[in-house]
Amino acid sequence: MHDDSVTVSAPGAPDIELADLVERIDARRFRLIGRRNDMVKIAGRRASLSALNTILTNLPGVEDGAFVPPNTDDGHTMRMQVLAVAPGVSAADILAGLRKQIDPVFLPRTITFVEAMPRNSVGKLTAGALREFATTVMEGQIIGEIAFPANHPALPGHFPGLPVVPGALLLDCGLDLAGLSPAKIDQVKFLRPVRPEETLCFRLRRESGRLTLSARVANTANAPLVLRAIMRTQSD
Incomplete structure (x- = not known):
C-alpha cells in the first residue's frame, strides 16, 4: 500500500494495482475510502x-x-x-x-x-x-473552432522566441464566430496562454440579457479554459 493505493502481489505474477483507495489504520488493518474513479479531492479532503x-x-x-x-x-x-x-x-x-x-x-x-x-x-x-x-x-453551445497558424502576422512580436496568441486577437475571433458587436464588455479574463496551432473551441451562453463567450483548448482531456468574456448586445 502506497499513497492510499493498493497493490496486490503474488509469487510469479505481476503486481496488480487495485481501483480502490484505502487508509492505513495500523500494520494489520485499513479502512476502505472508495473507488478511485468515484472520489473527488478538494482542499485535501476526499x-x-x-x-x-x-x-x-x-x-x-x-x-x-x-x-x-x-x-x-x-x-x-x-x-x-x-x-x-x-x-x-x-x-x-x-x-x-x-x-x-x-x-x-x-x-x-x-x-x-x-x-x-x-x-x-x-x-x-x-x-x-x-x-x-x-x-x-454552463458555458453554452459550441459556435466554432479556430487555430492560429505559426506564421500568423500577430505572432512574431508577441513574443520573440516564445509566441503567444494576443488576447485581443482571441476575443476578436470569438466575437466574429458569435456574430456579435457588443455595446459593452463588462468583464474579460484571459486564463491561460494560447500557443500557435492550438485549436480552441468557442461557446456562447445567453442568459438574463447577458452573453458569456468562453473558449477552451479543443480535443483535450479536462480542457483548460483560456477565455471568458461577459457582455451585452447592442439591443440590451
Missing part, C-alpha cells in the same frame, strides 16, 4: 461522488441531479457545481439541505436547474456525458 449524489437526490423535491467535479485545470473553478431536476425548489433550499449533510468544502459554487439529466437508455449517467452536458449548460 468525498465519494456517488455518496454526494445520493444526498442531493434524497433532498425534498429533487427528482434527479448530480455533482459536477471541478476542472483542476481551471484555477478559478475549484469548487463543485450541481445540476438538478427539481421543479418548484429553490437553489437556496438545496444549498441549505446540503449544508446540513456534507463537508463545507464540497458545497457547490453554483446550482443550475435543468429539465432532465443526460442518462442513457438503461438510466446510467456516465462521467463523460455529465461533463459534456454540464459544459453545454
Whole structure:
C-alpha cells in the first residue's frame, strides 16, 4: 500500500494495482475510502461522488441531479457545481439541505436547474456525458473552432522566441464566430496562454440579457479554459 493505493502481489505474477483507495489504520488493518474513479479531492479532503449524489437526490423535491467535479485545470473553478431536476425548489433550499449533510468544502459554487439529466437508455449517467452536458449548460453551445497558424502576422512580436496568441486577437475571433458587436464588455479574463496551432473551441451562453463567450483548448482531456468574456448586445 502506497499513497492510499493498493497493490496486490503474488509469487510469479505481476503486481496488480487495485481501483480502490484505502487508509492505513495500523500494520494489520485499513479502512476502505472508495473507488478511485468515484472520489473527488478538494482542499485535501476526499468525498465519494456517488455518496454526494445520493444526498442531493434524497433532498425534498429533487427528482434527479448530480455533482459536477471541478476542472483542476481551471484555477478559478475549484469548487463543485450541481445540476438538478427539481421543479418548484429553490437553489437556496438545496444549498441549505446540503449544508446540513456534507463537508463545507464540497458545497457547490453554483446550482443550475435543468429539465432532465443526460442518462442513457438503461438510466446510467456516465462521467463523460455529465461533463459534456454540464459544459453545454454552463458555458453554452459550441459556435466554432479556430487555430492560429505559426506564421500568423500577430505572432512574431508577441513574443520573440516564445509566441503567444494576443488576447485581443482571441476575443476578436470569438466575437466574429458569435456574430456579435457588443455595446459593452463588462468583464474579460484571459486564463491561460494560447500557443500557435492550438485549436480552441468557442461557446456562447445567453442568459438574463447577458452573453458569456468562453473558449477552451479543443480535443483535450479536462480542457483548460483560456477565455471568458461577459457582455451585452447592442439591443440590451
